[in-house]
Amino acid sequence: MKQYEVPVLSNKQVSNRYWHMRVDISNVKETITPGQFFHIRCTSERSPFLRRPFSIYQIHDQSLEFLYLVKGVGTQRMTHISPGETLNLLGPLGEGFKLDPQAKTILLVARGVGVATLAAIAQQAFKQNVKVVAVLSARTREDLLAAEYLTEFGADVYPVTEEEGTSDVAYVNELLTTNILIQYKIDTVYTCGSRRLSKLTQQLADKYRIPGEIALEEHMGCAMGACYACVSDIIENGQKKSVRVCIDGPVFPLEKVMME
Ligand SMILES: Cc1cc2nc3c(=O)[nH]c(=O)nc-3n(C[C@H](O)[C@H](O)[C@H](O)COP(=O)(O)OP(=O)(O)OC[C@H]3O[C@@H](n4cnc5c(N)ncnc54)[C@H](O)[C@@H]3O)c2cc1C
Structure with a gap:
């Protein structure tokens, strides 16, 4: 670095x-x-x-x-x-995302500026001919910036917004369980930007046995592991463990992150 x-x-x-x-x-x-x-x-x-x-x-x-x-x-x-x-x-x-070379379809679940983080894994997926499905959540239609970029490259984008009353967790759960997770065979899910949506994604990934990754955002000081400003808790081997988002993450296996 x-x-x-x-x-x-x-x-x-x-x-x-x-x-x-x-x-x-x-x-x-x-x-x-x-x-x-x-x-x-x-x-x-x-x-x-x-x-x-x-x-x-x-x-x-x-x-x-x-x-x-x-x-x-x-x-x-x-x-x-x-x-x-x-x-x-x-x-x-930090540690970035991993894209399984065997993956055929990936799902992104992003809220707000979380899409800024997930767009780069979509870019890599496009280069490797991997299908991208994205649930993008934002306050308004205007805030769904990367939607256009993702659609241009062939992603199937499902926008949900507060202004349209479609961004609450119950609605997104319905969208995922009655549509997306039936229509597509998702190989990996990536999430960022909202604890509530990430928690839902974690629950569904567990239920549907889909591996996933999450990019965490915490306040940072040095970003080199020295100041411990960005500590977060994960579960590893059944034990709670504190990690530094800057050097151990920001990307973590979805199932390991504690969402409370
Ligand atoms: C690994 C990582 C990647 C990020 N990538 C992006 C990105 O691509 N685009 C983007 O817009 N933002 C991103 N963020 C968040 C971004 O760093 C903060 O929004 C920024 O530091 C705010 O700085 P500020 O001086 O404008 O606001 P501040 O005056 O510092 O804070 C304004 C508000 O933002 C909150 N805030 C500050 N820092 C963070 C943080 N690290 N995480 C969550 N909330 C925070 C504060 O609580 C306050 O309410 C990322 C954060 C991390 C940890």
Whole structure:
């Protein structure tokens, strides 16, 4: 893991709350895998002092894309970065997703900005001719950004939104059990972005015996395993175990994560 100063190619608002940034990574020599993240210095000013973690949204040979939700001071500062300026990145960090080479169909269950994390595994699936089925949950239709991208590449996308009253867990459960899990033979499920949806996904993965992975999001300090800010609990061999999301994850086997 290294620190890089990379040129920003574009940084655009793509909806009311989301921005998209593309950076040149021609000087990054490490392999970058879906589910990994970079710890980003959001500004060249002193504040905010701590970097912020962002998943890789799309990976290309010479560039990387990030999709970010403007939440607080860090992401607000990121919106002020202009093309031609540089971005200070630490990474790539963490353990990414695994895509079984035998997989034929994968299911993504994402809420909100969780889709920024899952889009990269979809990108890898498209390259390997693996069918992608995605349940995307968001507040509004406008917030379903990656839906268009996924559909363009042949994914079957099932949008559920608060504004349409279709995003509650009972509705998604119905959608999965009476439609998706009957219509498709899912080989692996990936989830991110909502504890409630991830809990449902975990229960259904267990019931239908589908292996799964989850990308966890926790507040992070150093992102190098030293500060223990991002500790989360998992179950391993029947025992509760504390893990650091930054170095042990952010991707974990779905069945191991404690959802309460
Ligand atoms: C591994 C990982 C990958 C991530 N990938 C993305 C991504 O691709 N796109 C994206 O938009 N966001 C992503 N996030 C979340 C992102 O890091 C936070 O939204 C960001 O740090 C907020 O910074 P801020 O300064 O704007 O807001 P702050 O002022 O720090 O916080 C604003 C609000 O966000 C909450 N918050 C802050 N940090 C986190 C966090 N790490 N997890 C959950 N809530 C948080 C705070 O409680 C507060 O309510 C990721 C987080 C992790 C851990």
